[in-house]
Amino acid sequence: xxxxxxxxxxxxxxxxxxxxxxxxxxxxxxxxxxxxxxxxxxxxxxxxxxxxxxxxxxxxxxxxxxxxxxxxxxxxxxxxxxxxxxxxxxxxxxxxxxxxxxxxxxxxxxxxxxxxxxxxxxxxxxxxxxxxxxxxxxxxxxxxxxxxxxxxxxxxxxxxxxxxxxxxxxxxxxxxxxxxxxxxxxxxxxxxxxxxxxxxxxxxxxxxxxxxxxxxxxxxxxxxxxxxxxxxxxxxxxxxxxxxxxxxxxxxxxxxxxxxxxxxxxxxxxxxxxxxxxxxxxxxxxxxxxxxxxxxxxxxxxxxxxxxxxxxxxxxxxxxxxxxxxxxxxxxxxxxxxx
Amino acid sequence: xxxxxxxxxxxxxxxxxxxxxxxxxxxxxxxxxxxxxxxxxxxxxxxxxxxxxxxxxxxxxxxxxxxxxxxxxxxxxxxxxxxxxxxxxxxxxxxxxxxxxxxxxxxxxxxxxxxxxxxxxxxxxxxxxxxxxxxxxxxxxxxxxxxxxxxxxxxxxxxxxxxxxxxxxxxxxxxxxxxxxxxxxxxxxxxxxxxxxxxxxxxxxxxxxxxxxxxxxxxxxxxxxxxxxxxxxxxxxxxxxxxxxxxxxxxxxxxxxxxxxxxxxxxxxxxxxxxxxxxxxxxxxxxxxxxxxxxxxxxxxxxxxxxxxxxxxxxxxxxx
Numbered sequence: 001x002x003x004x005x006x007x008x009x010x011x012x013x014x015x016x017x018x019x020x021x022x023x024x025x026x027x028x029x030x031x032x033x034x035x036x037x038x039x040x041x042x043x044x045x046x047x048x049x050x051x052x053x054x055x056x057x058x059x060x061x062x063x064x065x066x067x068x069x070x071x072x073x074x075x076x077x078x079x080x081x082x083x084x085x086x087x088x089x090x091x092x093x094x095x096x097x098x099x100x101x102x103x104x105x106x107x108x109x110x111x112x113x114x115x116x117x118x119x120x121x122x123x124x125x126x127x128x129x130x131x132x133x134x135x136x137x138x139x140x141x142x143x144x145x146x147x148x149x150x151x152x153x154x155x156x157x158x159x160x161x162x163x164x165x166x167x168x169x170x171x172x173x174x175x176x177x178x179x180x181x182x183x184x185x186x187x188x189x190x191x192x193x194x195x196x197x198x199x200x201x202x203x204x205x206x207x208x209x210x211x212x213x214x215x216x217x218x219x220x221x222x223x224x225x226x227x228x229x230x231x232x233x234x235x236x237x238x239x240x241x242x243x244x245x246x247x248x249x250x251x252x253x254x255x256x257x258x259x260x261x262x263x264x265x266x267x268x269x270x271x272x273x274x275x276x277x278x279x280x281x282x283x284x285x286x287x288x289x290x291x292x293x294x295x296x297x298x299x300x301x302x303x304x305x306x307x308x309x310x311x312x313x314x315x316x317x318x319x320x321x322x323x324x325x326x327x328x329x330x331x332x333x334x335x336x337x338x339x
Numbered sequence: 340x341x342x343x344x345x346x347x348x349x350x351x352x353x354x355x356x357x358x359x360x361x362x363x364x365x366x367x368x369x370x371x372x373x374x375x376x377x378x379x380x381x382x383x384x385x386x387x388x389x390x391x392x393x394x395x396x397x398x399x400x401x402x403x404x405x406x407x408x409x410x411x412x413x414x415x416x417x418x419x420x421x422x423x424x425x426x427x428x429x430x431x432x433x434x435x436x437x438x439x440x441x442x443x444x445x446x447x448x449x450x451x452x453x454x455x456x457x458x459x460x461x462x463x464x465x466x467x468x469x470x471x472x473x474x475x476x477x478x479x480x481x482x483x484x485x486x487x488x489x490x491x492x493x494x495x496x497x498x499x500x501x502x503x504x505x506x507x508x509x510x511x512x513x514x515x516x517x518x519x520x521x522x523x524x525x526x527x528x529x530x531x532x533x534x535x536x537x538x539x540x541x542x543x544x545x546x547x548x549x550x551x552x553x554x555x556x557x558x559x560x561x562x563x564x565x566x567x568x569x570x571x572x573x574x575x576x577x578x579x580x581x582x583x584x585x586x587x588x589x590x591x592x593x594x595x596x597x598x599x600x601x602x603x604x605x606x607x608x609x610x611x612x613x614x615x616x617x618x619x620x621x622x623x624x625x626x627x628x629x630x631x632x633x634x635x636x637x638x639x640x641x642x643x644x645x646x647x648x649x650x651x652x653x654x655x656x657x658x659x
Contacts, residue, residue: 086449089476135475162448163556214605214613217374217440218344273375274403274472276446 055105257290378469452529459536623652
């Protein structure tokens with residue numbers, strides 16, 4: 001299978017679009033007609049062809065455009081990529097995992113050859129042919145996590161495990177839903193989740209942490225998270241808030257379909273072998289309401305979920321300005337049939 | 340849903356390394372490579388003998404970056420419940436075993452500026468992989484290894500050959516002991532301490548370290564706790580609708596597995612918390628043998644670590 005990579009932007013003129021096939025492989029996140037917050041972790045196993053789960057690390061039609069956008073973000077702000085010194089072994093683990101999974105899933109696009117510690121990596125879409133020594137940083141143009149993240153879709157966070165918690169000690173984050181790696185670096189699991197409303201009271205984070213501390217090699221897990229943004233902007237960071245915050249005031253009944261985006265994060269979590277750290281791959285899938293409306297069950301369900309959100313979540317997810325307009329617009333696609 | 344990632348393996352080499360210690364080299368039956376691991380990790384080895392299924396956890400002692408084979412060491416325990424006896428007496432070259440993915444509950448703290456290891460007897464095994472890892476990373480470490488006699492201690496020669504003056508050996512028979520107090524008193528800030536060996540050694544070392552002002556976060560230890568034997572009893576598994584007999588030499592977890600019920604586990608030594616099971620009914624007394632539950636949780640009688648804990652009384656109903 002070959003992928004037709006789209007030429008598109010995630011800023012300025014916002015030419016990002018999903019193709020028809022791209023819409024159909026969208027990982028739709030809602031399993032009920034109302035909002036619930038659950039741990040929702042499940043085994044990350046390969047799924048059906050034509051879905052975002054077909055390969056454990058997913059490459060899609062937006063690959064090249066996303067890599068260009070990441071390069072722009074990093075050029076403007078080098079603090080989007082940080083790794084504390086003790087994470088170097090985990091960085092190499094992450095590089096190996098992503099190279100192996102991309103080569104396994106897409107042999108026509110990527111090839112990894114190993115002769116002992118001497119490795120050769122070929123990335124055909126990006127025109128890269130790199131020979132390097134595994135474990136020797138001086139043989140790559142960047143540190144290993146940054147090197148592979150510039151060739152892999154999705155943000156990466158690598159958390160160290162010690163003292164009964166997980167610590168955000170490395171990451172490269174350029175397509176985030178309003179959180180900052182530079183702010184969170186070095187925090188533990190409870191600290192970086194402290195701002196999430198309601199879930200703490202429900203014990204969600206205690207259970208999730210306990211589960212993740214025992215995450216096993218060879219048994220990755222995944223969960224879906226979601227947010228909404230205006231325009232297909234990947235970099236909705238606190239650092240750049242002045243660039244995108246005001247967009248939320250621009251939604252009208254006339255432009256909801258094109259402007260309001262549901263963005264789903266497919267988070268896959270992997271125990272890394274050499275470092276015992278955990279890699280979070282946070283892959284972002286944006287889809288606008290017009291594309292959601294092409295599947296009537298989706299339009300109905302998004303509307304019902306938005307309508308059932310608790311106030312704290314509406315504020316936490318920053319939906320105040322455009323939630324009702326979106327609900328009203330989606331109502332026209334409701335055929336009355338239950339999902 | 341549970342996915343099995345266990346690996347079918349075969350014994351490729353057996354070495355008698357000390358009076359009661361054998362080293363087993365394990366390779367994949369299909370000749371494939373094994374996952375890398377981090378120093379301090381263990382695997383759970385599944386053995387099948389006439390008595391049924393047996394599972395024991397063993398520290399990996401081979402180099403973590405070596406993917407062609409794993410090595411484990413097994414001490415022949417006199418009053419063994421059967422695992423070490425089986426490994427010593429029944430396992431031969433070519434014996435097929437099933438081995439879990441590596442799990443690390445005793446990792447190196449990568450932030451350490453210096454790593455100080457205190458080993459007693461067979462407690463040396465996790466450190467062998469840790470030292471290889473630190474050596475490869477060019478990190479600072481020192482090992483102090485206590486053995487009963489020169490013919491008892493596994494690996495002291497090999498370690499001295501490999502790591503030279505960073506390995507210090509102390510022999511009970513020669514009346515030479517680890518100068519723990521002096522070592523603890525004489526370390527730079529940022530040193531992490533790792534201790535593995537008999538319970539008495541671990542407890543004494545940790546107590547001394549705390550008195551010497553060491554931060555709790557810099558103290559790491561692993562207890563080799565096998566499931567203790569006890570009286571036979573029965574348990575009722577509510578969800579499975581089964582009534583299972585637990586023999587005196589069996590743990591509840593082993594009995595449950597033998598009955599074909601899939602229960603979660605990782606360490607099988609009362610440390611990780613994975614097998615914590617809700618107690619739904621109790622007429623009798625729980626015998627908590629784990630290091631995981633808090634004292635308050637233990638007296639509440641609400642949970643039981645079925646890998647090591649037992650029961651005395653008339654009826655025990657578990658949420659399994």
